[in-house]
Amino acid sequence: MARAAAGxxxxxxxxxxxHQGYLRKLMARVCRGDQGRADDLAQEAFIRAWRALPGFRxxxxxxxxxxxxxxxxxxxxRPPLPTVDEAPPDLEVESDFAPGSDLRLDLDRAMATLSEAxxxxxxxxxxxxxxxxxxxxxxxWPLGTLKTQVLRAKAKLRIQLSAWEPTP
Numbered sequence: 001m002a003r004a005a006a007g008x009x010x011x012x013x014x015x016x017x018x019h020q021g022y023l024r025k026l027m028a029r030v031c032r033g034d035q036g037r038a039d040d041l042a043q044e045a046f047i048r049a050w051r052a053l054p055g056f057r058x059x060x061x062x063x064x065x066x067x068x069x070x071x072x073x074x075x076x077x078r079p080p081l082p083t084v085d086e087a088p089p090d091l092e093v094e095s096d097f098a099p100g101s102d103l104r105l106d107l108d109r110a111m112a113t114l115s116e117a118x119x120x121x122x123x124x125x126x127x128x129x130x131x132x133x134x135x136x137x138x139x140x141w142p143l144g145t146l147k148t149q150v151l152r153a154k155a156k157l158r159i160q161l162s163a164w165e166p167t168p
Contacts (some may be wrong), residue, residue, distance in 0.1 A: 001062065005053045012051040012053070015044055019066055026072055026128050030120065032112070040079075045070035064134045066126070071138055103164060120151035121146055 003011035008148060023117060029130035048069045056065060068087035123137035125146075 001053075001056070001059075007054075010071060012050055015049075015062070020046070021061060022063065022128070023066060023070055026067065026123065027074075029123050029127055030074065036128040041070050041073050042064075048073065060134065060137060064130060064138060067128060067130065068138045071120075106161060106164065107157075110157050113160065114153050114156060115149075117149045118156070120155045121149035122157075124149055 001011075001015070004015055020042060023042045024167075026039055027041045028035050031037045031041070045066055049066055052069070056062075083154070114122070118143075120133060120139060123132045124138055125132060128135070130138065132146055132150070133143055136143045139146065141149075
């Protein structure tokens with residue numbers, strides 16, 4: 001980190017290498033399967049990170065800070081979001097070769113019915129594996145708001161996915 005903050009391009013390249021898979025995957029979920037848009041947002045986050053790295057104070061994990069930069073890029077572009085009934089393009093085809101694909105399809109469809117705030121809260125806490133306080137920091141929300149959105153989202157998903165609960 002210190003070498004990258006001092007302008008060492010190879011040190012920054014190592015940071016990019018270590019975090020790009022995570023960020024691209026997260027942004028693809030945020031963008032509902034639009035990998036091109038997700039890649040653009042991840043690239044923009046890394047550009048912003050390179051420019052801002054000398055001022056990075058280390059008050060958050062690098063991953064949290066990088067996620068915040070990606071969300072800032074997302075907020076700046078403000079594209080129209082798909083309607084609740086639209087599934088991501090890669091969900092239209094079912095495969096007998098992918099174990100668990102039925103559950104994944106149902107989960108993705110259930111996630112699409114959540115409010116934008118609920119989706120982002122769950123994605124950051126579970127897909128990105130951020131703590132509640134880190135996710136709240138990324139979204140710029142009070143911690144209580146983040147926790148409320150997570151609880152509401154989980155309750156809604158629990159109802160929609162009740163068919164997947166094991167029977168006693």
